[in-house]
Amino acid sequence: xMSQKQNTSLQQVDDHDLVQRYRKHNxxxxxxxxxxxxxxxxxxxxxxxxxxxxxxNDIFQETFTxxxxxxxxxxxxxxxxxxxxxxxxxxxxxxxxxKKKRFVDVNSQDDPDYDFxxxxxxxxxxxxxxxxxxxxAKDSLMKHISSLPKEQREVVMLRHYYEMSFKxxxxxxxxxxxxxxxxxxxALINLRKMFDKEHGKEVKYVERR
Amino acid sequence: MEKKLNMSSVDELCVKYVFDELDPSENxxxxxxxxxxxxxLIEVESLKSTWRKLKKMPELQPSENxxxxxxxxxxxxxxxxxxxxxxxxxxxxLMATAxxxxxxxxxxxxxxxxxxxxxxxATAGTQWTMExxxxxxxxxxxxxxxxxxxxxDQISPWIDRSNMIxxxxxxxxxxxxxxxSLNINGFRNLRTNRxxxxxxxxxxxxxxxxxxx
Numbered sequence: 001x002m003s004q005k006q007n008t009s010l011q012q013v014d015d016h017d018l019v020q021r022y023r024k025h026n027x028x029x030x031x032x033x034x035x036x037x038x039x040x041x042x043x044x045x046x047x048x049x050x051x052x053x054x055x056x057n058d059i060f061q062e063t064f065t066x067x068x069x070x071x072x073x074x075x076x077x078x079x080x081x082x083x084x085x086x087x088x089x090x091x092x093x094x095x096x097x098x099k100k101k102r103f104v105d106v107n108s109q110d111d112p113d114y115d116f117x118x119x120x121x122x123x124x125x126x127x128x129x130x131x132x133x134x135x136x137a138k139d140s141l142m143k144h145i146s147s148l149p150k151e152q153r154e155v156v157m158l159r160h161y162y163e164m165s166f167k168x169x170x171x172x173x174x175x176x177x178x179x180x181x182x183x184x185x186x187a188l189i190n191l192r193k194m195f196d197k198e199h200g201k202e203v204k205y206v207e208r209r
Numbered sequence: 210m211e212k213k214l215n216m217s218s219v220d221e222l223c224v225k226y227v228f229d230e231l232d233p234s235e236n237x238x239x240x241x242x243x244x245x246x247x248x249x250l251i252e253v254e255s256l257k258s259t260w261r262k263l264k265k266m267p268e269l270q271p272s273e274n275x276x277x278x279x280x281x282x283x284x285x286x287x288x289x290x291x292x293x294x295x296x297x298x299x300x301x302x303l304m305a306t307a308x309x310x311x312x313x314x315x316x317x318x319x320x321x322x323x324x325x326x327x328x329x330x331a332t333a334g335t336q337w338t339m340e341x342x343x344x345x346x347x348x349x350x351x352x353x354x355x356x357x358x359x360x361x362d363q364i365s366p367w368i369d370r371s372n373m374i375x376x377x378x379x380x381x382x383x384x385x386x387x388x389x390s391l392n393i394n395g396f397r398n399l400r401t402n403r404x405x406x407x408x409x410x411x412x413x414x415x416x417x418x419x420x421x422x
Contacts, residue, residue: 026287040268047269060271064279068286138267160266181221188259
């Protein structure tokens, strides 16, 4: 009862205060709340980039090992905590991809049993037909996203999961803002073409120049 | 004069417009440009609708085992930190034990260290410099001088027939070395004996070594 009350109150505390509680008072509940709050976005980002549950688990754990051990040394509380964590997750993901020396397709042959939706939260309370349709739409969406070049996919994911500004994305990925904006534009244009192709529509994208 | 969109930046501005990252003045410019150019309007609407579709991207949850492992790792790390820097040191018994151990250690170290290493922290730098200089000049170290200075009550200076000033007995003098005695005399007694003490010694040195000039 007490713990439930405490958890409810922690949900109203912002990240900055939770981080302070954890760092200064060793408040494990505060850390748990931070993890609960951001885990799905961080995990989804990693997973969408590497396309393999086992590797995503490893990178996710590696990320939080660094978060736990390096927080006192490297997080200065000036910036957003999640942006700092995201940088660690992003760097760990990119390191993995560099080591592999190739871009990983989310539905690649490396992981033929991979099903993006196996790990989705329980949706049994929703209408079955709706769930199927939703899953089909998501399936198609993820298939298209996975076929984007890594740089474009990265920008889309960082914006979607983290609502990062283009300035933040540019800083994180070490490119100029215009490059980040350009990557997003090409990602959206490419996706639009894929959706149109999928639905048998002729490509309606209008070239302005 | 009416401001117009720079065509080289229009692509970036369109994306920023879709993601609502323009300031109000740029917003007005893009909207005006869309009124003027229907293709630009179609492109912006296309980008917007594609982005709306991406909003359906699912969020995945890591497994509970994974999150539990991370939470227990955080707990362990916090406990380790706490052991070294945290509440453990607030225990008065532990604090007292630590203080006694540190005190004993410092006393033991003080006895074990060679006496030449003793110096006041505030003058350590100066002491080192002076000692180094003294060593380089083949002179008695400052510490030696200071030590003898401290022991001056036990040493009685005396003057021989050649007006050479000595400290203590001849045995003590032998232990100190004649050159030391001269320098000590120089420090202590030059005001009264400066013309008799230092000069013979310097001349003697020159003759003995032959390397001074």
